[in-house]
Amino acid sequence: MKIEKAYSSIDVHVAGEAFRIIRNAPLVHYQTLEELYELFPQVYKEEQNLLLNEPRGFAGLNGCIVVPPLNREADAAVVFFNHYGTVPVHYSGLTAVITALLECGDLKPRDTSRYKIETVTGIVSITAVMKGDEVNSVTMESGFCQVIGKEESLSALTANYTLVQSDQTYAVFRKQDFPLEIQIEELADLRKWGQTVLKNLSPDVKGAILVDESRIAEGHIKSITFRDDLFIVRSPGFGPTLAVFTCLLSSGAISKQESLVNESIYESQLEVQVSERKESSYQFTMTSRGFITGMQTFILDPTDPLAAGFLLK
Structure with a gap:
């Protein structure tokens, strides 16, 4: 086996919907999160296939890349994607991301339990309540x-x-x-x-x-x-x-x-x-909980004939 690249990830599910959060995605240059969102299909195509497709992933898996925020008010920034491209905002995905950041020590817990995550559609305010070392509930408001x-x-x-x-x-x-x-x-x-x-x-x-x-x-x-x-x-x-x-x-x-x-x-x-x-428009408050199901390291062997993966439908 020859290792060409290695990726670490955290897998989280929210009410059964699965998310794979990529921790060490390749660095690219961008000035705004919107620019990263637009660049994503080109610069992260290999990672998208390798980490979401079978045999390493599966059809129902969603992807997240967490990057440092560009807005000073935010604690982190995230880009969501699936097998076919980027997704502007994913509310269950935000629950998965804040759960992983807090429970893995990438974000320090606050007494207020309040955090802000930057997305391509704007900053989302989140309340994540911890009991011990676990995130017990995550609450946020939707758009209209x-x-x-x-x-x-x-x-x-x-x-x-x-x-x-x-x-x-x-x-x-x-x-x-x-x-x-x-x-x-x-x-x-x-x-x-x-x-x-x-x-x-x-x-x-x-x-x-x-x-x-x-x-x-x-x-x-x-x-x-x-x-x-x-x-x-x-x-x-x-x-x-x-x-x-x-x-x-x-x-x-x-x-x-x-x-x-x-x-x-x-x-x-x-x-x-x-x-x-x-x-005629409504805004909602959403409460849920995420559960970490695994922390994994994936490798790319250049001799693997299924490096790009496949999907069973």
Whole structure:
């Protein structure tokens, strides 16, 4: 074995969604985080493939690169990415990053429990409460979310959906319109549904959400989200949860609802609360917890025929 390059990483999951935080990414020159974001597809293509693709990674893995902040108010800066490119902001990813920084000693705990992380969309304020050496809870506020298209028709399924802008643009569908249950036993049929939907949506839509509202009176919903690359989000997902909550509030399906629990097909849960409303837009408070699952060193052997990895779909 010949070692050409070595990378260390921290793996963290948040409600089942996995993140790989790269600790020693190659240094590049940039003047703004936006410039690094634009350069990323070219300068980090090898790392993206090596560390996210199988056999070292897997289809549901998200990537994070943490760099020193350029804004003096921030404690760290981060760029998120997946198998296909960069992602402007990832709320669950921010939980993963602050958990790793604090529990691994890269960031000193504060009595206030307040920290700021710089992203390409701006600085996000985070409250991370520690008990002993562990981060017990992470709380942050979302940007404002709003419905951008109501009851659009999808002819391929003779069904309506609502377009919502949260962290990305999502199409929200109601389970009552389809003969499906959001259960592991129906995963094959759900995948077919997701593929059909995404093939007929605009490329601007980054995810399709199927939501079960049968327990909405209890402040509880169940959903499954398909990314635009046809993969299933492995948690309820903060972005999808915010999109569904915004949709329900805007349509009047719920009123005066202060909090909502979203459950995934894998039975993990995330909870969000309404923090502010401005006309037809909503801002939410999100609370979650990250769990470190591994600290690893990956190497690149130039003779490895699968150095770029692959993805199973």
